[in-house]
Amino acid sequence: MALAQAEGVDLQEAAAVLKATRPTAQDLFYGIQRVLKEVEGGRPALDVAQEIADDYETACRAIGEHGAHLIEDGMRLNTHCNAGWLATVDWGTATAPMYVAKRRGRDFFVWVDETRPRCQGSRLTAFELGHEGIRHAVIADNATGALMARGEIDLVIVGTDRVARNGDVANKIGTYSSAVVAKENGIPFYVAAPTATIDAGSATGADIPIEERDPEEVSCMFGWDAVSDREGIVRIAPEGSPVRNIAFDVTPARFVTGIITEKGIFEAEKIADALDKQG
Amino acid sequence: MALAQAEGVDLQEAAAVLKATRPTAQDLFYGIQRVLKEVEGGRPALDVAQEIADDYETACRAIGEHGAHLIEDGMRLNTHCNAGWLATVDWGTATAPMYVAKRRGRDFFVWVDETRPRCQGSRLTAFELGHEGIRHAVIADNATGALMARGEIDLVIVGTDRVARNGDVANKIGTYSSAVVAKENGIPFYVAAPTATIDAGSATGADIPIEERDPEEVSCMFGWDAVSDREGIVRIAPEGSPVRNIAFDVTPARFVTGIITEKGIFEAEKIADALDKQG
Numbered sequence: 001m002a003l004a005q006a007e008g009v010d011l012q013e014a015a016a017v018l019k020a021t022r023p024t025a026q027d028l029f030y031g032i033q034r035v036l037k038e039v040e041g042g043r044p045a046l047d048v049a050q051e052i053a054d055d056y057e058t059a060c061r062a063i064g065e066h067g068a069h070l071i072e073d074g075m076r077l078n079t080h081c082n083a084g085w086l087a088t089v090d091w092g093t094a095t096a097p098m099y100v101a102k103r104r105g106r107d108f109f110v111w112v113d114e115t116r117p118r119c120q121g122s123r124l125t126a127f128e129l130g131h132e133g134i135r136h137a138v139i140a141d142n143a144t145g146a147l148m149a150r151g152e153i154d155l156v157i158v159g160t161d162r163v164a165r166n167g168d169v170a171n172k173i174g175t176y177s178s179a180v181v182a183k184e185n186g187i188p189f190y191v192a193a194p195t196a197t198i199d200a201g202s203a204t205g206a207d208i209p210i211e212e213r214d215p216e217e218v219s220c221m222f223g224w225d226a227v228s229d230r231e232g233i234v235r236i237a238p239e240g241s242p243v244r245n246i247a248f249d250v251t252p253a254r255f256v257t258g259i260i261t262e263k264g265i266f267e268a269e270k271i272a273d274a275l276d277k278q279g
Numbered sequence: 280m281a282l283a284q285a286e287g288v289d290l291q292e293a294a295a296v297l298k299a300t301r302p303t304a305q306d307l308f309y310g311i312q313r314v315l316k317e318v319e320g321g322r323p324a325l326d327v328a329q330e331i332a333d334d335y336e337t338a339c340r341a342i343g344e345h346g347a348h349l350i351e352d353g354m355r356l357n358t359h360c361n362a363g364w365l366a367t368v369d370w371g372t373a374t375a376p377m378y379v380a381k382r383r384g385r386d387f388f389v390w391v392d393e394t395r396p397r398c399q400g401s402r403l404t405a406f407e408l409g410h411e412g413i414r415h416a417v418i419a420d421n422a423t424g425a426l427m428a429r430g431e432i433d434l435v436i437v438g439t440d441r442v443a444r445n446g447d448v449a450n451k452i453g454t455y456s457s458a459v460v461a462k463e464n465g466i467p468f469y470v471a472a473p474t475a476t477i478d479a480g481s482a483t484g485a486d487i488p489i490e491e492r493d494p495e496e497v498s499c500m501f502g503w504d505a506v507s508d509r510e511g512i513v514r515i516a517p518e519g520s521p522v523r524n525i526a527f528d529v530t531p532a533r534f535v536t537g538i539i540t541e542k543g544i545f546e547a548e549k550i551a552d553a554l555d556k557q558g
Binding site for chain 2 (some may be wrong): 112115119122123128138142146149177178180220223226227233234239240243246
């Protein structure tokens with residue numbers, strides 16, 4: 001980082017490398033732009049980076065405060081992928097309302113979608129919830145809809161990688177189906193998002209680039225092999241079968257009950273108001 | 280089997296053991312009852328069993344003939360789980376229309392849901408389609424809804440384990456969500472079912488027992504380990520996290536465009552008519 005500060009060209013190169021890593025997540029671009037802009041104005045890059053991390057923590061905590069009001073005793077929640085402290089800073093986004101509600105003594109339960117293909121739900125979110133002492137169970141993504149239809153899910157909170165100006169949200173693949181089935185069953189479906197995730201440049205979800213990833217994430221599964229006591233990889237599809245691995249999907253605003261930001265909870269269609277509102 | 284014929288008690292015991300293996304699949308009970316009844320009437324059990332297999336093959340082939348009309352050149356199909364020749368007899372149920380259409384020279388493509396937790400889609404259906412020379416790609420179940428929303432799926436055909444009298448269908452977990460999202464996107468959603476799968480004793484889907492299975496099917500994944508050149512199992516969820524493994528779900532008749540039987544294609548709500556119709 002010291003090098004990057006000393007030589008502007010390297011910082012630009014680093015920015016280009018980081019931007020090229022993932023096309024969908026808006027706060028990645030937000031962070032890069034903020035560092036570049038403030039370094040241009042004379043500030044050390046590391047100071048700006050630390051400030052971004054601090055702001056993110058403050059925003060996530062505020063998301064938790066606003067969202068915790070949605071969680072009542074006895075509720076059965078559902079979440080998809082990992083939008084917790086392993087993915088963001090300290091509180092997470094989708095998990096922040098749960099962690100604040102838990103600290104306020106609320107007793108609730110969380111159905112954790114495993115979130116194929118990378119299983120960030122079973123690998124990361126379940127780990128976090130266990131660490132936080134929150135009752136939960138892991139389910140195959142296929143079971144979420146059936147649990148909704150059975151009346152076993154009261155509230156869904158997920159994160160998002162990018163929110164368009166019209167309230168459409170991009171998130172980990174599978175979010176769209178959950179939102180459609182939640183609406184069919186009258187279940188509130190909330191998205192937690194720091195306003196840094198809102199992309200003023202995307203008019204609708206159709207403007208959000210969707211990352212496609214390595215087919216081996218679907219055709220193979222990695223995890224802990226207890227027999228050999230090492231990480232192992234097992235193949236679960238024929239070598240000769242093609243695979244398509246779409247990493248994100250877009251949920252239209254009409255399926256989103258509300259977006260929980262650090263500035264309060266907004267109707268999805270009115271999320272652009274959050275950009276103007278003072279924090 | 281000779282023993283079973285000779286001693287009625289053993290056949291009853293065998294029936295009880297088989298019945299206890301799986302609670303959801305109707306044709307299992309149909310087959311057992313048919314053998315028991317005809318053996319009581321004096322026929323050898325093995326003859327009846329062979330007759331059932333032959334009838335099943337004939338029914339599946341007829342399902343293929345009726346369903347093949349739904350498949351047009353250029354279509355992108357979707358299926359869930361395995362309802363192919365590995366699961367039934369020779370033609371499969373959901374796959375029969377594909378195999379007949381292929382033999383008639385139709386050119387189409389199939390998106391294969393991997394079907395967590397047991398991955399019968401990626402392990403079995405993809406294998407079958409490759410064997411039949413049908414173009415296909417394996418996807419995570421989470422991707423099905425997104426592909427529907429993008430307009431990349433034209434037709435869904437799935438199998439079923441049991442059809443209630445009102446046309447509700449039980450099938451592998453995840454079918455319900457696919458059907459809801461298909462309807463949201465105006466995509467025809469067909470269920471292929473020999474009439475032996477219709478349970479006159481179930482008035483609605485609520486009467487169908489739903490099997491729950493070993494949590495390790497979700498928390499661990501088995502497959503081929505190329506490094507050790509053996510079957511391997513990897514853990515993908517924390518040891519301490521509870522897991523719920525619901526194996527089937529019920530799709531209400533209103534989400535089913537039609538049920539393809541050996542006697543023709545029926546509106547789901549009128550499937551009871553198929554029981555009376557001559558084959």
